[in-house]
Amino acid sequence: KQEVTQIPAALSVPEGENLVLNCSFTDSAIYNLQWFRQDPGKGLTSLLLIQSSQREQTSGRLNASLDKSSGRSTLYIAASQPGDSATYLCAVTPDRGSTLGRLYFGRGTQLTVWP
Amino acid sequence: GAVVSQHPSWVICKSGTSVKIECRSLDFQATTMFWYRQFPKQSLMLMATSNEGSKATYEQGVEKDKFLINHASLTLSTLTVTSAHPEDSSFYICSARDRGPGLGELFFGEGSRLTVL
Numbered sequence: 001k002q003e004v005t006q007i008p009a010a011l012s013v014p015e016g017e018n019l020v021l022n023c024s025f026t027d028s029a030i031y032n033l034q035w036f037r038q039d040p041g042k043g044l045t046s047l048l049l050i051q052s053s054q055r056e057q058t059s060g061r062l063n064a065s066l067d068k069s070s071g072r073s074t075l076y077i078a079a080s081q082p083g084d085s086a087t088y089l090c091a092v093t094p095d096r097g098s099t100l101g102r103l104y105f106g107r108g109t110q111l112t113v114w115p
Numbered sequence: 116g117a118v119v120s121q122h123p124s125w126v127i128c129k130s131g132t133s134v135k136i137e138c139r140s141l142d143f144q145a146t147t148m149f150w151y152r153q154f155p156k157q158s159l160m161l162m163a164t165s166n167e168g169s170k171a172t173y174e175q176g177v178e179k180d181k182f183l184i185n186h187a188s189l190t191l192s193t194l195t196v197t198s199a200h201p202e203d204s205s206f207y208i209c210s211a212r213d214r215g216p217g218l219g220e221l222f223f224g225e226g227s228r229l230t231v232l
Contacts, residue, residue, distance in 0.1 A: 036223075041228065042225060043121070043223050043224055043226040044208065044210075046222070089158070089159070091159075093221075102149055103149075103210070103221060104161075105151075106158055107156070108158065
């Protein structure tokens, strides 16, 4: 069974810092990997999606990398802002059988950026 | 971008009552929708996969008679929590995938917070 782990569980930094959030998964047979943002009591906002054949994706101050063979992904946030404060979730879509389309989530990294 | 709407966004009910949560894809057709549950400080866990026009597929440990899922159209899936109890209090989120080719991106609803007294 696929297991997704995110490190650190929580992170508190001053505004302006560059951040690295880590995600690892146990089964490298994935179709894609997504990073989401979740604000307290809210649903999910998709940030970046990386297909299994890709190495990275970028959107604004966000950059996500994927090393499928080692089961790792990294979300890099440049010049962090207080508005970036949220929980960041990593999720993978398995690439086999009847589970296509479902996601396995990590527990998330709770990020606080203070002014 | 694609939009998935959930209703209600929050609900409080008495123990023993049933609660229905709706998940709608507003601007695309979804043959498959997924229902997740999230307890505080925990990750989202898949409860069931809802398939339009057929029975839902439930994950191990999820009681199909307690969590009734109906996917009667390509834009609507409903989750009914029957005879709810306090331990069912959680954040329920649905997601949907466009029925176009490939797997692509999943789109999530805003979630529904259920509190059972």
